[in-house]
Amino acid sequence: MxxxxxxxxxxxxxxxxxxxxxxxxxxxxxxxxxxxxxxxxxxxxxxxxxxxxxxxxxxxxxxxxxxxxxxxxxxxxxxxxxxxxxxxxxxxxxxxxxxxxxxxxxxxxxxxxxxxxxxxxxxxxxxxxxxxxxxxxxxxxxxxxxxxxxxxxxxxxxxxxxxxxxxxxxxxxxxxxxxxxxxxxxxxxxxxxxxxxxxxxxxxxxxxxxxxxxxxxxxxxxxxxxxxxxxxxxxxxxxxxxxxxxxxxxxxxxxxxxxxxxxxxxxxxxxxxxxxxxxxxxxxxxxxxxxxxLNSEIPELPILKKNRFYKEYLLNEYDINFLVSDKNIADYFEKTVFFSKNKKRATKIIANWIITDLMTKLNENKLSIKESPINCENMAKLIDLIINGDISNKIARMIFEDMYIKSSDPRNILREKKLLQISDKKCLTEICNKAIIKNSKAALEFKNGKQKAIYAIVGFVMKETKGCANPKLINSILLELLTK
Amino acid sequence: MFFYKVKELSNKILFQDISSLDIINSCIKRIKKIDSKLGAFLKLNEHKAIHDALNSNNRITNGKRLSILDGLPIAIKDNIMVKNESMTSASKYLKGYISPYDATVIKKLKKAGIILLGRTNMDEFAMGCSTETSAYQKTVNPWNIKYIPGGSSGGSAVSVSAGMVPFALGSDTGGSIRQPASFCGIVGYKPTYGLVSRYGICALASSFDQIGILAKTVEDTMLLINIIKGIDYKDPTTCDYKELNDNKHYNNKNLLKGLRIGIPKQLINYRIDNVILDSFNESIKKLELEGVKILEIDIPEYKYVPALYKVIMCAEVSANIATFDGMRYGYRAFESIDLNDEYSKTRAESLGYEVKKRILFGTYVLSKKHYNDIFLHAQKIRTLLIERLEKIYKKCDFIFSPATMQMPVKFGEHLTEDCDVFLIAANLAGLPGITIPYKFVKNLPLGVHFMGSRFSDKLLLEVANNFEKIIGFNINKFPNCT
Known part of the structure; x- marks a missing residue:
């Protein structure tokens, strides 16, 4: 050649x-x-x-x-x-x-x-x-x-x-x-x-x-x-x-x-x-x-949009290419960012949620983003709940499923299901203590240096709290209790 | 019945002296009596017409007349689409074809309560100037059946001339209304290109085609044009032209006084029948007596008119006729070995000699090799002709000429290439033209032609109307065709 x-x-x-x-x-x-x-x-x-x-x-x-x-x-x-x-x-x-x-x-x-x-x-x-x-x-x-x-x-x-x-x-x-x-x-x-x-x-x-x-x-x-x-x-x-x-x-x-x-x-x-x-x-x-x-009807074209997304949202190339590949996806993203109360921290999380969770779900159901049952405003609320530490990612995914079916406000779903994350240290310490007692074998193993053993105890706490416990907090409380 | 002018018939209907049914019956009776000899009609809509006449009677007795022409019969050239009726364009290819829609002019006629009495013979796809290329029948000149009626709207011309209908629609691509009208001793009018919608007329050459009127008098023509003209979104080449509708009335008596009429200098270059030239000179004198200013005008491009027309018309024909391929409707060859064979057999078997000749010539002039030196060249000269005429119309109001260079000829004889030059010029430039019968020589009619500037139709018709009155042509003279 x-x-x-x-x-x-x-x-x-x-x-x-x-x-x-x-x-x-x-x-x-x-x-x-x-x-x-x-x-x-x-x-x-x-x-x-x-x-x-x-x-x-x-x-x-x-x-x-x-x-x-x-x-x-x-x-x-x-x-x-x-x-x-x-x-x-x-x-x-x-x-x-x-x-x-x-x-x-x-x-x-x-x-x-x-x-x-x-x-x-x-x-x-x-x-x-x-x-x-x-x-x-x-x-x-x-x-x-x-x-x-x-x-x-x-x-x-x-x-x-x-x-x-x-x-x-x-x-x-x-x-x-x-x-x-x-x-x-x-x-x-x-x-x-x-x-x-x-x-x-x-x-x-x-x-x-x-x-x-x-x-x-x-x-x-x-x-x-x-x-x-x-x-x-x-x-x-x-x-x-x-x-x-x-x-x-x-x-x-x-x-x-x-x-x-x-x-x-x-x-x-x-x-x-x-x-x-x-x-x-x-x-x-x-x-x-x-x-x-006609010129005035021409929207911002992909190249310009990409450059702007770089500067404005500080996203990586993969995310930007994905979002900009479809004007409607890009619009959905920007609108969600607009509704979010934590714009700076939210952009990357919003991009991730759209690219992985929302698009996968829509593709499964052969829907376009324009037909998405979750509107931008509710999407923004969901992301805000995550950023504020009100819900864990796991709970967020559960709520997301419900939102997708009911097209409703994530906070209503939270209220209905009583799924608000427990971040009360006192309350969690009680549950953690109980967990250590019930999982004494695991606790002993951990103390003997088997780091992974802690997961069994965390699992117990999650089960007790129906997944509502703030995982970071559990970790720090357990470490504190077990290394005393 | 056929001695009356349209306006008189209309008044008689309005005052219920006679009914639409009387008129229709009388026309049918006359058609049945004489048309077997003349061959003007391809199809007569007897029952439908009687039915329509009864409806019209009802409207008139209830004071719900649709227009001044409600209840009057008309003949339609067989290349205009009438919904659920056959349309053959006098071609074997379209034998049995039923039109799925109404042409815009037909819609307008129906809306005005005008009764479509029958379909008239023509040259195949309007290609010809004697009605002899019809695949179906021969039409003869009612003044002498040994002579051609002219064409391509020969059937329409004969139907009016012989008193079978008060007026008829035709189409004019290169004199196809005005020439047979002149040969048959009636008025033939081709409006400005764009005044009447072409939607629903089987296309010959799209940049020339225009639907027009054949009638006994100019006044009759004026009544009908007001019904069929007008902008139509289905024909993008129609224009929004308001002047025909305006209430400005020209002062009829003094209209000719001071009018500037141009006579082409090029007349002397043609071989014109003596009787025609003499009559034409006589008519100029009559106009001068009315105070018309006669000017000599110079249109050197006239020399190219027959060639330009042939090149551009045939080019457009070759594309327009291509749709007749046997695939969706019309004639289809029975046995063929492949697609090309099917195309060629279908077309070879169903199209006439004249049509094939024009397709071949048109294909030739558009071929890559000849496009520039023939087709493009012709278009350029056409533009020059248009520009020349525009300049001339700044100096004079109308161009006046004999209608044709020759008197009608006998069957088997041929018209010269230059016969219709003055008529064709109007098609090349999209101008309005009207031929008016001037007199009879040896019982054959001859006519004159007025050609106006674009959209001067109203004044053109008024002038023609005045001229008609001066010359005192006897419109009540009818051919003895029994």
Whole structure:
């Protein structure tokens, strides 16, 4: 690999999460009965005309702004012509010469480098329907067509071939996904096909200035798949180059079962899409006011949020990455900190509770943090109880379980269950004395130097107090009594 | 019945001298009597029309008239969508296709109580200028059945000309309303692009198509345009244009006085039938007598009009017609070996020669290799033409010309490429145009054409109305087609 460098460009199709399709009023909901989200427009009946969904245009502008792109004040839709049953008009309405956004960039951050990846363009287009060729495992001798997806708005984000490895490509996609999720312009769910990606890979000898022959890979539907496909393709191309043969320009398909790329069509068969400006749609004019308004709707983006979390909450990198990976988790965290009465001491504990306890529980129940039965205010109260020494971690976990089921205030649960921690020294000393008497064997062993023997006595105290005793206090009292 | 103007019919209905049912029955009777010879109608909605007429009668006796045109029948070109009715665009491909929705114009007609009496023949997908490319039947000129009626809205023109309906809707992409109207001796009006919604008209060339009116008189045309025009969110190219609605009345008597009318200098470059040129010169004199100022105007781009039209129209056709692939509706080839074979068989078997020719030419001009030197070039000259016309409309109010360069020809004879240049210019620039019958020569009609600036429709119609009165064309003359 030393002599060669890979240049990778990505074309990412992201389904915009508008309620209705790009050019008609049909809903965009996923998983409906085939051909239920369709109308005369998206099935291309004679005489219909496209009606542009302005929300989709706004989503593209917003995404462009977040990626530091230039927004074109006037842009056009074009017809991209090719025959296939999944595009009912036999042309796709897309943008060609005049996309909404151009010249954007994303700063790639990996553990050891920061690197700018330039984004060539972001344009708006319509999605195609779905063709089904098999039923279960049985291959059909006909094809089924589902047009529910046909006409849903997509933004296509195209990068310059500036990515140099499979890992960088994966990082880029994860970061992009994160930004888009923050903007809420797409669900970015790869399993549901919200986000799809074509990859261009070329290899060149590092002494060469010109890029090598480019191979386009299609049909990947997961970031790990994209990583595998790029790795495979780099190895394949390097092998060809090392054996002094030439790479021919072509489009290849990723076979996720066999984990190889296969030739789909070569350059001679490149389709001539016969683009021209769609006369049915008037040019989109984008005003400064609209750009300003949309800009003001852009939330604090992940990179800035991370930096702020470092400074403001003094958390470690793992915690911050976890919290910032989802805007809603970050919001939940900040809101909980806000409600906490011991902000400085609480941040780390809150982060831990969210990352381990809450998220585990939510994941088990397949809920998002937005649907969490425990609200931020109650979460903050729970943490405050721990910090004040009112409850032990063990009790806190018990209360947490109850809070999760009942969505109630932790102090009410404490009261109901009479679980307030016993920190009264006199009272605890009595119980400890009793424990030593009942566990005299253990007490003797401890005195003889077996440190671990003390746990049996602590256990007895806990049992007696139904777990409400302040463990630190028990320890110090027992040590005092046993070493007298 | 067919001697009355629309306004007179409307008044007679209002005062219950006659009923909508009388009119419908009379039209049906006439259609049954003469249309087997003329071939204007592809389909007659006899029962539905009678049913609608009865409803209209009820509304009128209860004083709930929906509009001034409530109860009057209209013929609809067979490329406009009417819910639950067939729509063939005179193509074999769409045989048996039932429209799942109403075009915006149809919704407006229904809301006004106008009765859709039948569907008229046309060139296949409106591609043609003689109605001969229809996959279904031949339509003849009612003034002489050996002659073509013009096209593509030939059926609509004949239906009005022969007194089978008081007015009809057509579509005009390159003179498709105005040319057959002129050949059949009636008024043909293409509104400004964007005045009438295109939603629901089977597209030919999207940047030219406009629904318009064929009627006996300009006044009839004015009554109908007020019903079908208007901004429509379903057609983003429609405009919010208010002037047609305003109450400003032009002083009819003095309207022509001082009006500046331009005559294209380029007229002399064309081979024009002598009778047409003579009549046109005569009509200019008549206008001058009314105090119209005649100006000579220079539009060098006119020379490119037929070529521009052909290139851009065919390009748009090639994309618009692509949807007719047999996958979801329409004709489908029976046996095919694979997808491409199915596409090509379906289209080869169901589309006519003219349609295929235009698809192939359009595909050619949009191909990567020829896009810049043919298609883009044509678009640039189109822009120049539009800019030129904008400048000219600062100097003059209307451009006046013969409607066509030639008289109607016999079946089997061909019109020249330049025949409709003045009409096509209006489509290229999105301008309103109206042809008015001027006189008969050897019992065949000929007409003149007024073309206005964008959205000058109201004044254009008023001027045409005045002109019509001056020339005294006998609208009560009907072809003897029995």
């Amino acid at each position: 030393n002599n060669y460098e890979a240049s990778i460009g990505l074309e990412i199709h992201v389904q915009i999460n508008t309620k209705s399709k790009l050019f008609c009023e049909c809903p965009t909901s996923f998983g409906e009965i085939p051909n239920s989200n369709i109308c005369v427009i998206c099935t291309s009946q004679p005489g219909v005309l496209p009606i542009l969904n302005k929300k989709a245009v706004e989503a593209v502008i917003k995404t462009g702004l977040a990626l530091n792109a230039r927004i074109n004040k006037k842009c056009f839709f074009a017809r991209k012509q090719y025959f296939y049953p999944d595009i009912p008009k036999n042309y796709q309405i897309t943008q060609f010469e005049y996309p909404i956004c151009q010249e954007g960039k994303l700063i790639l951050i990996t553990s050891n480098i920061q690197k700018v990846i330039n984004i060539t363009r972001i344009h708006l287009e319509e999605d195609a329907g779905k063709l089904i060729h098999e039923f279960g495992n049985k291959k059909l001798d006909y094809s089924l067509l589902d047009l529910n997806r046909a006409g849903i708005g997509l933004m296509e984000i195209v990068t310059e071939p500036e990515i140099n490895s499979a890992n960088e490509a994966a990082t880029f996609l994860n970061q992009l996904k994160n930004i888009i999720e923050y903007l809420n312009t797409s669900e970015c769910n790869m399993e549901e096909g919200n986000m799809r990606c074509d990859v261009n890979v070329s290899l060149r000898n590092i002494v060469d200035k010109k890029l090598g022959t480019k191979i386009e890979i299609k049909n990947m539907n997961s970031i790990s798949g994209i990583k595998d496909a790029i790795t495979y393709e780099i190895n394949r191309q390097r092998y060809i180059l090392e054996s002094r043969r030439k790479i021919k320009q072509e489009t290849r398909l990723w076979d996720s079962n066999r984990k190889v790329t296969r030739s789909m069509r070569d350059k001679e068969n490149t389709l001539d899409y016969r683009y021209f400006i769609d006369p049915n749609l008037i040019p989109i004019t984008i005003t400064e006011t609209l750009i300003k308004n």
